[in-house]
Amino acid sequence: MNIESAAINILKRGVDLDSKKRYTEALVCYQEGLQILVDKMKGECDDKIKIYLRKKVEEYMNRAETIKKLVLHQKETGQFHEQVLIENNSTGHSYKTLFGRFLDEDVQYVVVEDPYIRSFHQGQNFLRLCELLVRSCSNLRHIELVTSRDNKSEGDQGNWFANLRNDLVKYKVQLIVKYSETLHDRQIILSSGWIIKIGRGLDFFKPPENKFCLGVYDLDLRQCHETTVDIVHSKNVKQSYG
Known part of the structure; x- marks a missing residue:
């Protein structure tokens, strides 16, 4: 399994947990998957692949930030x-x-x-x-x-x-x-x-x-x-x- 597909598997697991509202577990997956993609992006020479990876990183990073805010809000309001x-x-x-x-x-x-x-x-x-x-x-x-x-x-x-x-x-x-x-x-x-x-x-x-x-x-x-x-x-x- 190459680095990118390993990241995709972890991120897919994150999306699945996200859809089940198991947000703190999803966050762990997003963070692990993102770290792999960021490391891959740093060592990538092909500009097209680099642009693709950057887009994916931004996409999952935005979702992770949204979840963090959601969890924080639910904790503050006692609804988590x-x-x-x-x-x-x-x-x-x-x-x-x-x-x-x-x-x-x-x-x-x-x-x-x-x-x-x-x-x-x-x-x-x-x-x-x-x-x-x-x-x-x-x-x-x-x-x-x-x-x-x-x-x-x-x-x-x-x-x-x-x-x-x-x-x-x-x-x-x-x-x-x-x-x-x-x-x-x-x-x-x-x-x-x-x-x-x-x-x-x-x-x-x-x-x-x-x-x-x-x-x-x-x-x-x-x-x-x-x-x-x-x-x-x-x-x-x-x-x-x-």
Whole structure:
């Protein structure tokens, strides 16, 4: 595949997401595709191709700017809502793919509300999320988990959180664990105002078929249960959780 067709494929994906009103995902595609086209244009000697590429760059750049303004307006007016339907047995839905674009230097704390961080694989899902947060959010200072107690293996659950708490301290991140027996909602709240609501919480991945198959470690290759992801933005997050 040549450079130009790689860019076209990414930009087509952006147009598809754009048409589905998944604007923040479309923006990521537009930015990636545009970067490839701009780099190609810089090294192009043929004037006709250069003019064609410049026209394409301007076209997609204008659309990207329009989307940025639209997202900004929707955030300001509290109307932003993006929905992703994860289909049964589909792949390509790691935490990074789903909402990694919102994890940046603006995130100072994260609140994870999920009543089912109790069994071993659920604890590991939370660990994977913590790894992603630490790698992506350079100004992260604390992670708060609200979950329910596992009465069968409460000791194990406590030990997992204690180990994770000790490790996060090395990255100057504090882990706060709170227990609630009435919690039902499942959501990830970022201090920057983004709220990711996942119908099944963090536990939407199917178990791998065996311990030596694709998807054991790379969750983009793991099959998923059907669930819906709703992404909204609230300017009141800091007042409520800060």
